[in-house]
Amino acid sequence: MKKPTPVWQNLALPVFTYAILLFWFVLAILPFVWTLATSIKQVVDAFAIPPVFIFTPTLDAYETLWVKERFFHFFTNSVIVSAATVTISISIGCLAGYGLARYSGKVTFVLLLTALLFRSLPRMAFALPYYYFAQLTGLYDTQILLILVLVSVNQPFTIWMLRSFFMEIPKELEEAAMVDGCSRLGAFVKVIMPVMGPGVVTASIFSLLLAYNEFLLPAILTASNTATLPVTIAQFGGAEDLRYWTVTAAASVSVALPIVLVVMFAQKYIVRGLTFGAVKG
């Protein structure tokens, strides 16, 4: 005969569960929340020990950042580079992903594995000659080379992911169109691409994150003219003058905010992309 479970045991488990989950939640977001608070503090309040929780907020740091500093310039750089990278990545990635999904010769698998191999190598294994190549061709500190490099570094992940989305679309769809007189390319553009929405969105978000977040490649390929935000902020953070902390905090918030928005509105796609390769479907 089983004893009935005491009431406290029924309650203890959910309480324990939520206590741990919320604790981890706080640990995860606290650095960001703290930085947000710092960015609207006066410099004196920012360094107060013990920390002050009630203070008069100010937007001075943001004004310094966006008006006096060249932050807007670097922000624009990041926007241009990210937008171009996503556009090119997805265009050529869709073509390749479709080809890889519909043709299964030996060459398909060689290509896929080579892509995976280069996705897994330490960046330095192919990024070392970039600087020299950039100087040689006069493309150093231009956006063109940076964009092309970001696109190519991002291709392996993009083609693997888009291929898996294309494989879910039945072949009969384009075959019917081709019987009706459509060319292969015509069927691809008019019949297949219109049903690829979720795949294109997911792959775009990940291209965007890579281009926007990348530090090493723009650090190698750009200087004061075309540097992107991660490079700029790394220099801010290295500055020893601590009075600048509130401004660096404002810069951090400004860089992180677009991503926070993406997470809020596209969580479903991000989760799908992150678990891609691990969990089917």
Add this chain to the structure above:
Amino acid sequence: MKRHEFFAFVSPSVVLMVGLMVVPFLITVYLSFTVFSFGTTPRWIGLDNYINVLENRRFWNAVSWTLIYIAFTIPLQLILGFFIALLLDRAKYLRGLLVSGYLLPFVVTPVVGTLVFSWLFKDKWGFYSYLLSLAGVQIQWYGDALASRALLIIHAVWYVTPFVILVLFAGLQAMPQEPLEAALVDGATFWQRVWYVMIPHLMPLFVFVAMINVMDAYRVFDSVFVMTRGGPGSATETLMLQTYDVAFVQQSLGRGSAISILMVLGIFVVLIPFLIRTYHEQMEAR
């Protein structure tokens, strides 16, 4: 699809990848056998770079620290990640909000994430340092070699565990209910179900996540560069950081290339089983 159509579709992508990854990689291999700095012509010296690097104490320091970093971060990420995923699977409310928060450290620009994390540990005015000082604990997170290493490991756990949580949570959600119910009927306790039913079921995911995390930890760069720049001394200099320093700061591209190629050879230990596994999966799916 016909063969020529296939080549037409994949060619733009392949041309770009060959031009900007495969060719530069081959150039790196070549440069590793030369003496070269920007503005000079490469001079062939055979294996000398490799011999120099392998005889260099600084190189082995970076190797050992990189391995220590991997050995501590990956188990911590997996255990914590699984634990949180397990709880998240049981939670009925607030899931969307919790997942959004968990995602932040992993998707926000790594340079920014590292900066905002690192501030909390600054001497005196960092919030966590302040809390510790209330408990009477004073740790020089940036001045002491051991503490700096510990800090980078703590950061890696904060930064990468979200990825483990998400993958394992997705795995738990997709788990068939029958074996769990059968175990329940047999009178298995919660932890018995976790140990005998869930963990075996999730094993492929554990392997997948561990491989990805090992490869990422092996080439860690952004966070170390921002937080400690390899210091104090060279206590936290990882292999990638050393490559960067040798190639771009000291401008010995030949030696930098040699370290890079040695790193590539090292990652093959993990990578080859991964590639073989993927190959088999793809052939089966075909």
